[in-house]
Amino acid sequence: MDFERSEDQVALAEGVARLCAGRFPLESVRVAEGRPTVADGKGWAELGEAGVFALRVSDADGGLGLGLAEAAVVFEELGRALVPGPLVASSLAAGLVPGAADGSVMVGAVRRPAGPGPILIEDLGAVDVLIVVDDGAGELRLVERGAVTGAPLQRSLDPLTPMWRVEALPEGDLVGGEEDQTRWGRDGNVLTGALGVGLALATMEMTVAYARTREQFGRAIGSFQAVKHLCADMLVRAESARAAVEAAAVTVDQPGVGDPVRAAAGAALLGCEAAQANARSCIQVHGGMGFTWEVPAHLYLMRAQVLAGSLPSPADLAAVVADRY
Amino acid sequence: MDLRYSEAEEAFRSGLRAWLAGAVPSLPPKPPANDWPARRAYDTGWQGMLHQAGYAGIDWPVEGGGLGASPVEQLIYVEELERAHAPYVGVNFVGLLHAGPTIAVEGTAGQRARFLPPILRGEEVWCQGFSEPDAGSDLASLRCRAVRDGDDYVLSGSKIWTSHAEVADYCEILVRTGPEDSRHRGITWLMMPMDLPGIEIRPLRTMAGSTEFAELFLDGVRVPVGNRVGEENDGWRVTMVTLSFERGTAFVGELLQSMELLRSLRDVVVAVGGSGAPGLLGRIGHLGAELDAQWAVTRRNVSQAARTGVPGIGGSVFKLAFSELRQRLAQLGLEVCGRAGLVWDELAGGPWSAAEGGPGNGELVDTWVNGFSRTIAAGTSQIQRNIVAERILGLPKG
Numbered sequence: 001m002d003f004e005r006s007e008d009q010v011a012l013a014e015g016v017a018r019l020c021a022g023r024f025p026l027e028s029v030r031v032a033e034g035r036p037t038v039a040d041g042k043g044w045a046e047l048g049e050a051g052v053f054a055l056r057v058s059d060a061d062g063g064l065g066l067g068l069a070e071a072a073v074v075f076e077e078l079g080r081a082l083v084p085g086p087l088v089a090s091s092l093a094a095g096l097v098p099g100a101a102d103g104s105v106m107v108g109a110v111r112r113p114a115g116p117g118p119i120l121i122e123d124l125g126a127v128d129v130l131i132v133v134d135d136g137a138g139e140l141r142l143v144e145r146g147a148v149t150g151a152p153l154q155r156s157l158d159p160l161t162p163m164w165r166v167e168a169l170p171e172g173d174l175v176g177g178e179e180d181q182t183r184w185g186r187d188g189n190v191l192t193g194a195l196g197v198g199l200a201l202a203t204m205e206m207t208v209a210y211a212r213t214r215e216q217f218g219r220a221i222g223s224f225q226a227v228k229h230l231c232a233d234m235l236v237r238a239e240s241a242r243a244a245v246e247a248a249a250v251t252v253d254q255p256g257v258g259d260p261v262r263a264a265a266g267a268a269l270l271g272c273e274a275a276q277a278n279a280r281s282c283i284q285v286h287g288g289m290g291f292t293w294e295v296p297a298h299l300y301l302m303r304a305q306v307l308a309g310s311l312p313s314p315a316d317l318a319a320v321v322a323d324r325y
Numbered sequence: 326m327d328l329r330y331s332e333a334e335e336a337f338r339s340g341l342r343a344w345l346a347g348a349v350p351s352l353p354p355k356p357p358a359n360d361w362p363a364r365r366a367y368d369t370g371w372q373g374m375l376h377q378a379g380y381a382g383i384d385w386p387v388e389g390g391g392l393g394a395s396p397v398e399q400l401i402y403v404e405e406l407e408r409a410h411a412p413y414v415g416v417n418f419v420g421l422l423h424a425g426p427t428i429a430v431e432g433t434a435g436q437r438a439r440f441l442p443p444i445l446r447g448e449e450v451w452c453q454g455f456s457e458p459d460a461g462s463d464l465a466s467l468r469c470r471a472v473r474d475g476d477d478y479v480l481s482g483s484k485i486w487t488s489h490a491e492v493a494d495y496c497e498i499l500v501r502t503g504p505e506d507s508r509h510r511g512i513t514w515l516m517m518p519m520d521l522p523g524i525e526i527r528p529l530r531t532m533a534g535s536t537e538f539a540e541l542f543l544d545g546v547r548v549p550v551g552n553r554v555g556e557e558n559d560g561w562r563v564t565m566v567t568l569s570f571e572r573g574t575a576f577v578g579e580l581l582q583s584m585e586l587l588r589s590l591r592d593v594v595v596a597v598g599g600s601g602a603p604g605l606l607g608r609i610g611h612l613g614a615e616l617d618a619q620w621a622v623t624r625r626n627v628s629q630a631a632r633t634g635v636p637g638i639g640g641s642v643f644k645l646a647f648s649e650l651r652q653r654l655a656q657l658g659l660e661v662c663g664r665a666g667l668v669w670d671e672l673a674g675g676p677w678s679a680a681e682g683g684p685g686n687g688e689l690v691d692t693w694v695n696g697f698s699r700t701i702a703a704g705t706s707q708i709q710r711n712i713v714a715e716r717i718l719g720l721p722k723g
Contacts (some may be wrong), residue, residue: 001334001397002327003621003628052575063494069326208718223721228714232645235713239642240618247621250328256326266614318610319603325588325613 003247005073013073019050020081024196026296029084033159036152037125039085041106044126046238048103051079053094054089057101063094067253068187070090072194072245079198082299086123088191088310090183093131096175097142107131112169122306124150124164134186143169158302189264189317190252192307193245193271199307200238200274201280203300207231211285227285230286234278241267241274265320268311275304290305328624330401337394338401344675345409348505352412359536361416365450365492368415374449381445382425384574389429389441396630399574407581416489420444420451422575424497424516427567431514431555440495440516454484454498454517454541455564461520462708464499465509465561469543471500477547478502478515479595480523483540486702490526493519496565503558506555513568514560516552533668533694534669569635576647577623581655583647584616586692589684590661593676605661638717645709648699655693662686666693666720 005013023046032038047053055071057063064070078087089109090100099105108127112134115118121130125265130143150166157163176202208231211222221227248263279301283290290297311317326723330338352371356363384399385391394402395536413542414421425444428436460467469482480500487496496517503511517524523546529538555563594605626639659666662677665686671679672686679685700706714720 001330001400001624001628002631003624004632005326062474092510204718208720211720222714225711225723228720228723229707229710231718231720232710232713235638235718236642236645239638240615240622240646243621243625243639244614244618246326247328247624250326254327254329262613263617264611266617269611269614270618279681314611315603315607318607318614321612321613321617322591322606322610325584325591325609 003243003250009070009073012070013077016050016052016074016077017081019046020077020083023291024081024083026082026299029082029160030296030299032084034155036162036164037046037123038121038160038162039106039126041126041268044085044090044106045103047083047087048101053091053103054101055094057095061095061101063101068249069246069253070188072190072249074246075191076201076242076325077304078136078196079195080202082160082199082202082296083125084304086127087195088188091191092188092297096140096180097129097131099128106130110131110166110169111135112137115293119166119169120153120163121148121150121166122161122163122310124148124166125152125162130172131175131184132169133181135181135185138178138181138307139174140180141172142175147172158299158306159304160299161306165167166173185312186261186264187252187267189311190245190248192311193241193248193264193267196271196273196275196307197238197242197245199300199304200234200241200271200278202237203278203297204231206297207234207278207282217325221285230281230285234281237274237277241270244270252316259324262321262324265317269314269317269321272304272308272311273314275307276301279304326667327598330397334401337398338405341380341402341405342409343413344380345405348374348378349409349411355412361489361492361536365416365489365637368412368417369450371412371415372417372421372445376446381447382421382441385426385441385445386429386465388698389425389437390445391426391429396574396627398572400577400627400685403574404581407578415577416492417444417447418452419488419493419497420449420495423453423567424451427497427514428554430566431563436516438556445685448492450489450492451495451497452487452493452519454487454496456486457483458540462705464564465503465512467499467512468505469498469500471502471513471515471548473502473550474547476550478513478550478553480515480517480543480546480548483542485529485538485540487526487539487541488537488618490519490541491528495519496541499560499564502560507558509561510548511558512560512564513557513561513567514554515548515552517546517548518552520549521548523548524604532697574627576643579651580616580619580623580647583651584613584620586658586684587613587616587654589682590658593661593683596676599687605657608657612657615642615646615650616654619643619650622646638713639712641709641717644704645713647693648706651692651699655689655696658684658689662689666690 054063055066059065086108090107093107094101094178100107105128109131110121132141147170150164214221245267248267251258251263252260282297289295356367382391383394383402387393422503456468471478473482495640498515498517504515523544525542528536591609622639622643665672669687677683
């Protein structure tokens with residue numbers, strides 16, 4: 001038993017962090033704020049070239065043949081860098097949808113709603129195809145972007161995740177049965193949790209850096225216990241969620257070490273919660289500046305909301321854990 | 326990242342499990358909570374059994390007579406003892422987890438030979454004299470004086486939160502040997518025999534009704550200089566060695582017990598059903614995810630200790646998170662047993678009752694009340710947050 005990251009996993013995380021810093025610096029990503037299309041095919045292809053989506057595709061099929069553990073490590077870095085676009089869907093679609101693995105095809109996803117009401121889809125302007133997840137029927141269906149009629153909403157909560165409204169979802173082609181749909185939900189929980197952990201770590205680091213330098217009453221605000229304790233709680237949340245997410249990923253990779261479905265639901269729950277709570281503390285510690293558009297604290301908060309919105313509700317995730325405990 | 330155990334680790338586990346399966350059922354009934362002589366006999370008897378079977382001092386260094394097991398084996402050890410519902414370390418806590426390992430690392434050859442074997446065999450019990458009425462979170466301000474007089478230190482002052490003092494043979498005690506304001510530079514670590522003249526023990530009753538704690542009043546107690554561990558005035562460093570043993574796997578048993586308690590509460594809520602069930606199950610699921618996360622934090626911490634020899638930041642993360650988690654778990658438990666949570670007596674009849682296979686209302690009350698100590702003992706949550714913020718996150722001292 002050795003739950004520390006291997007040297008290869010450490011190197012992988014560093015490589016992705018470097019890629020993100022070079023290709024997706026926040027100031028360049030922010031140029032597209034509020035546009036109906038934010039993620040772009042060129043950036044996507046570069047992520048694909050770096051192997052971000054092909055991590056778990058077997059060597060024989062041109063992938064890297066790695067596990068969900070490595071994917072989680074990579075997704076923490078993507079979350080930390082606030083990389084826009086349907087990262088989880090494109091990663092889960094690798095192997096199911098041709099072109100998804102190398103980033104030449106951007107794959108989005110949406111759950112087929114059980115009842116009436118507006119259908120909202122993230123990044124519809126940028127994606128090439130959509131996976132429609134039908135939890136009721138236990139199916140994954142593929143829909144070409146051209147077959148969907150949709151319009152961008154005027155103002156999306158996350159300025160970097162444009163939401164589109166669609167009136168109806170076409171039937172689509174069956175690309176996965178119940179096993180794939182279950183795997184999609186389980187592994188999607190882990191990867192979404194990993195993005196959340198990345199967000200939570202980013203806001204923690206941003207907050208600590210600010211608390212060290214911002215002075216009031218003649219001293220750094222980080223010397224006040226009221227601020228220190230907020231920061232300490234951010235670390236506890238992020239590190240607890242990180243351990244939960246990575247343990248869930250390993251539990252999927254290594255049969256017999258635990259219940260992967262329960263671990264994945266817990267990972268999603270805690271990963272998103274850490275992202276949301278740490279973003280709130282980030283705004284609070286930044287004071288008035290935290291409420292401005294300029295300081296990116298709000299971008300992490302809104303992305304956390306988007307992640308939570310892509311998952312089953314917290315109550316449903318908790319019910320899965322309770323049921324399988 | 327690998328969560329599978331090696332063949333050697335699995336072999337260690339199965340050997341221990343087999344022994345526990347025979348040993349635990351052979352134990353006498355547990356003594357009454359506040360009968361300390363009986364509890365001493367019970368706890369030391371269990372330690373003697375562990376020693377006979379070759380499982381004493383699992384985490385102690387080999388030079389101290391321990392097994393020098395790897396952190397992963399220690400984790401398996403705690404896990405299996407919990408799984409078998411084996412007795413807790415009880416009155417042997419200070420000897421096995423504090424004083425013993427400290428003497429093993431910092432003591433002289435003579436001190437190791439004299440003091441370690443009786444701890445491992447369950448023959449001598451230790452207590453702790455660190456905190457004082459005016460030195461709690463600020464331990465370095467302690468004032469209990471030790472004045473050198475020939476071959477003795479003469480001790481005067483008082484100590485508090487001394488667990489099991491009335492049945493202890495020795496006390497690991499911190500005394501002021503430097504000037505009054507010398508703080509951590511003027512502290513010495515001594516082994517004080519508890520039968521010396523001048524020691525008064527006054528039991529301190531906790532809000533749980535237990536008398537496990539005591540106050541010590543020392544008036545001219547003569548402790549031989551040969552009972553000093555480490556150099557004079559170097560006791561703070563020795564103390565840091567002592568406290569480093571307390572982290573790591575100390576609360577793992579309680580974590581696993583919490584997971585079992587949560588399962589049992591889930592079963593009760595499902596059996597009872599009703600309009601409140603979904604809400605309670607949501608809280609149970611959330612607590613379950615959090616307990617699972619702390620189990621993951623524990624395994625990460627143990628892995629890090631195995632590689633570097635010291636527990637990593639996970640120790641502070643775990644202490645902070647788990648102590649508060651345990652309180653929320655107990656709060657939920659009390660809600661589940663309703664008005665039966667107003668008494669300590671185990672009642673029969675309800676779905677939560679031990680008689681029906683539930684956790685037992687008395688047990689839940691006990692967990693709830695004692696839970697309040699978890700965010701205070703071994704560093705209050707507030708001090709822990711300061712430590713996390715300053716030592717891990719690098720925020721400036723206030």
